[in-house]
Amino acid sequence: MADRYLNFTGTAPGRFLTRRLGLPQPAPLRRWSAEHPSLEGQLLHFTAGASTYRKELSDLLARTGHPGLTVRGSLSGGGSGRPAAVVVDATAVTGPETLAEVHAALHPVVRTLAASGRVIVLGAPPSADDHHQAAVQQGLEGLVRSLGKEIGGGRTVNLVRITGPSVAPAESTLRFLLSPRSAYVSGQVVEVGAAEGELAIPEDWSQPLAGRTALITGAARGIGEAVAETLVRDGAQVVLLDVPSAEADLAKVAERLGGRALPLDITADDAGERIAEFTGALGGRGGLDALVHNAGITRDRRLANMPAERWSSVIDVNLTSVLRTTDTLLKAGGLHRGGAIVATASIAGIAGNAGQTNYAASKAGIVGLVRSLAPRALAEHGVTVNAVAPGFIETKMTAAVPLFIREAGRRMNSLAQGGLPVDVAETTAWFAGAGSGSVNGQVVRVCGQSLLGA
Ligand code: NAD
Numbered sequence: 001m002a003d004r005y006l007n008f009t010g011t012a013p014g015r016f017l018t019r020r021l022g023l024p025q026p027a028p029l030r031r032w033s034a035e036h037p038s039l040e041g042q043l044l045h046f047t048a049g050a051s052t053y054r055k056e057l058s059d060l061l062a063r064t065g066h067p068g069l070t071v072r073g074s075l076s077g078g079g080s081g082r083p084a085a086v087v088v089d090a091t092a093v094t095g096p097e098t099l100a101e102v103h104a105a106l107h108p109v110v111r112t113l114a115a116s117g118r119v120i121v122l123g124a125p126p127s128a129d130d131h132h133q134a135a136v137q138q139g140l141e142g143l144v145r146s147l148g149k150e151i152g153g154g155r156t157v158n159l160v161r162i163t164g165p166s167v168a169p170a171e172s173t174l175r176f177l178l179s180p181r182s183a184y185v186s187g188q189v190v191e192v193g194a195a196e197g198e199l200a201i202p203e204d205w206s207q208p209l210a211g212r213t214a215l216i217t218g219a220a221r222g223i224g225e226a227v228a229e230t231l232v233r234d235g236a237q238v239v240l241l242d243v244p245s246a247e248a249d250l251a252k253v254a255e256r257l258g259g260r261a262l263p264l265d266i267t268a269d270d271a272g273e274r275i276a277e278f279t280g281a282l283g284g285r286g287g288l289d290a291l292v293h294n295a296g297i298t299r300d301r302r303l304a305n306m307p308a309e310r311w312s313s314v315i316d317v318n319l320t321s322v323l324r325t326t327d328t329l330l331k332a333g334g335l336h337r338g339g340a341i342v343a344t345a346s347i348a349g350i351a352g353n354a355g356q357t358n359y360a361a362s363k364a365g366i367v368g369l370v371r372s373l374a375p376r377a378l379a380e381h382g383v384t385v386n387a388v389a390p391g392f393i394e395t396k397m398t399a400a401v402p403l404f405i406r407e408a409g410r411r412m413n414s415l416a417q418g419g420l421p422v423d424v425a426e427t428t429a430w431f432a433g434a435g436s437g438s439v440n441g442q443v444v445r446v447c448g449q450s451l452l453g454a
Contacts, residue, residue: 003026003394003410003418005026005407005410005411006026006028006417009023009024009025009026025152025416026154026415026416026417027115027152027153027154027415028154029116029184029415029417030115030116030154030180030183031180031181031183031420031422031423032179032180032181032422032426033180036180037179037180037206038064038066038178038179038180039084039085039114039116039117039118039178039179040084040114041066041067041081041082041083041084042066042067042068042069042081042083042084043061043064043066043067043068043069043083043084043085043086043087044068044069044083044085044086044087044109045058045061045068045069045087045089046086046087046088046089046106047088047089047092048088048089048090048092048093048098048099048101048102048105049091049093049094049098049101050092051092052091052092053089053091053122053162053166053167054089056167056168057089057122057167060170060171061087061174063171064174064175064178066084066178082112082113082114082117083109083112083114083117084113084114084117085117085118085119085120086105086106086110086113086117086119086120087120087121087122087174087178088105088106088120088121088122089122090102090121090122090123090124090137090140091122091123091124092124093123093124093136093137093140094132094133094136095132095133095136096136098136099136099139102121102140106119106147113151113153115153115154115155116154116155116180117153117155118155118156118157118158118177118178118182119144119147119151119155119156119157119158120157120158120159120160120174120177120178121140121143121144121157121158121159121160122159122160122161122162122170123137123140123160123161123162124137124163125137125163125191126138137161140159141159144158144159144187144189145157145187145449148187148414148449149187149414151414154415156177156182156183156185156186156415156449157187158177158185158186158187158189158190159188159190160173160174160177160189160190160191160192161189161190161191161192162192163191163192163193164192164194164195164438166194166195168195168199169192169193169194169195169199169437169438170192170438171201171435172202172430172435172436173190173192173430173439175205175435176426176430177190181426181429181430182426182427182430183423183426184415184419184420184423184446184447184448185423185427185445186414186415186448187414187445188444188445188449190439190442190444191439191442192438192439193438193439193440194438195437195438196378196379196382196437196438199437199438200338200434200435200437201434201435202433202434202435204235206234207234207235208234208235208429208433208434209231209234209235209236209289209290209432209434210235210236210434211235212235212236212237212289212339212432212434213236213238213239213279213282213284213289213290214231214236214237214239214288214289214290214291214432215238215239215240215241215275215279215292216228216231216238216239216240216241217242217266217292217293217294218241218266218294218295219240219241219242219250219253219294220240220242220243220249220250220253221246221249221253221396222397223294223344223390223395223421223424223425224242224292224295225253225421226420226421226422226424227292227294227421227425227428227429228240228253228257228259229257229422229425230422230425230426230428230429231290231292231425231428231429231432232257232258232259233429234433236289236290236432237259237260237282238254238259238260239259239260239261239262239278239279239282239288240253240254240257240259240260240261240262241261241262241263241264241266241275241295242261242263242264242295243263243264243266244263244264244265246263247261247263250263260278260282262274262275262278266295266317266321266325267316267317267320267321269324271324271325271328272324272325272326272327272329272332272334273332275325275328275334276328276329276332276334279334280334287334287335287336288334288335288336288339289335289336289338289339289340290339290340290342291325291329291335291339291340291341291342292342292344292428293321293322293326293341293342293344294428295317295318295321296317296318296346296362297313297317297318298359298397299313299314299358300355300356300359301355302354302355302357303357306357310358311358314358314359314362315358315361315362315365317362318359318362318363318365318366319365319366319369322343322366322369323369326341326373330377330380330381330383333381335381335383337382337383338382338383338434339381339383339384340383340385340386340431340432340436341377341384341385341386342387342388342428342431342432343366343369343370343385343386343387343388344366344388344389344390345363345364345370345387345443346359346360346389346390347390347391347445347447347452347453348363348452349363349364349365349366349367349389350363350389350443350445350452350453351450351452351453352453353452366387367387367443369385370385370386370387371441371443373385374441375440375441378440384431384437384439384440385440386431386439386440386441386442386443387442387443387444388424388428388431388443388446389443389445389447390423390424390445390446390447391419391445391446391448391452392412392413392448393418393419393420393421393423393424393446394418394419394420394421395421398418412450412451412452413447413448413449413450413451414448414449415448416448417448418448419446419447419448423446424446427444427446431444
């Protein structure tokens with residue numbers, strides 16, 4: 001659905017009027033396109049404290065293709081034009097003095113950052129033994145989330161925690177966050193672990209899913225369709241699953257994307273077995289490299305007025321079927337080592353929402369599933385488990401929301417606009433890509449840093 005307010009504020013009179021009235025100022029976001037696949041402009045790399053990653057990170061950032069400038073502390077002269085991105089390595093910040101170096105690095109440059117630019121702070125996990133380090137590393141979260149709220153202009157600010165001895169496993173994450181693909185991801189904290197065994201690196205970073213097969217549930221329309229399209233763009237073969245009543249739409253999407261359609265109600269008792277059978281019989285080595293649990297429904301009503309079947313229909317589709325098919329496919333070896341499971345939560349599951357006890361329980365359930373299963377799935381099956389948690393996304397579902405509530409949902413985030421299905425799809429593609437094997441157990445909100453659940 002068109003965001004008329006965003007279009008209006010893009011005109012000179014619209015900007016003048018809305019600024020005068022103190023109304024939100026959404027900036028058009030730079031999303032990925034074949035013509036403009038990357039952010040254009042210089043990348044500034046600062047180091048706070050004595051980071052052991054300095055050289056390795058500088059080499060990694062150079063590989064992303066941005067003309068770079070590595071600076072030890074804060075910038076004095078040097079750097080030309082408006083930078084597209086600023087990366088501050090704060091992994092060695094252990095006390096308030098080194099935390100001040102993060103401020104010193106960012107203070108002179110945030111104002112110069114190009115529209116739709118990126119700020120990425122690299123942190124370390126807060127230590128259980130050193131409360132000074134823990135305090136300031138946690139402090140980075142407050143800094144990042146606050147800067148995300150004040151920076152404006154379609155710019156995003158995120159924190160990446162490096163938990164292993166090398167930054168190499170963070171390459172896919174840094175590439176994602178430094179690209180137009182992450183346009184609607186802001187105010188997030190992402191943890192990147194150590195590589196399990198040898199780190200998988202895609203031959204071609206523009207095709208991180210080349211040679212991989214992905215199944216997407218709920219793919220006949222909306223976010224699922226966008227996920228399928230984005231995974232195909234990134235090189236994947238796709239299997240598209242949706243309810244038999246959506247078969248005609250599903251077939252159209254499958255034909256357009258060169259994928260296979262699997263009409264199937266995901267709540268069927270044997271859905272996992274049928275997926276395993278269908279994908280096992282695909283050509284080549286068969287089986288899946290990515291399983292995207294996207295199908296979801298809402299049946300809103302306040303708890304006092306909610307009959308049992310309204311409760312259970314939502315739990316069945318959004319949670320029980322995810323638990324059951326995941327278990328079946330992992331047990332049957334239906335996912336190859338190096339594969340990924342991506343589930344769909346929601347900010348409603350994080351913040352709660354009146355009238356959505358069933359939906360929020362199912363989506364918070366996804367968060368619980370991810371946190372518990374991720375370490376075991378990686379250790380036992382070599383498969384990562386992560387979730388996207390969309391905020392307000394412009395779909396048929398949100399177009400049906402009454403105008404006033406819709407406008408509030410759209411504007412109540414740092415980017416002052418709704419996201420698009422492709423924004424959720426881009427985050428899913430990053431989780432599912434061959435280079436993301438060290439991103440595990442993460443729940444990343446694709447919500448423009450929504451105020452809900454913040
Ligand atoms: P949508 O209603 O447009 O699409 C959902 C798809 O899932 C449909 O094609 C539907 O037929 C399919 N589906 C439903 N039940 C199924 C079943 N039993 N078996 C197989 N397929 C089934 O919804 P959407 O807006 O694209 O949302 C996709 C996911 O994102 C959902 O999990 C939703 O909860 C989540 N989400 C959406 C938003 C948003 O703003 N749109 C926000 C947060 C989370």
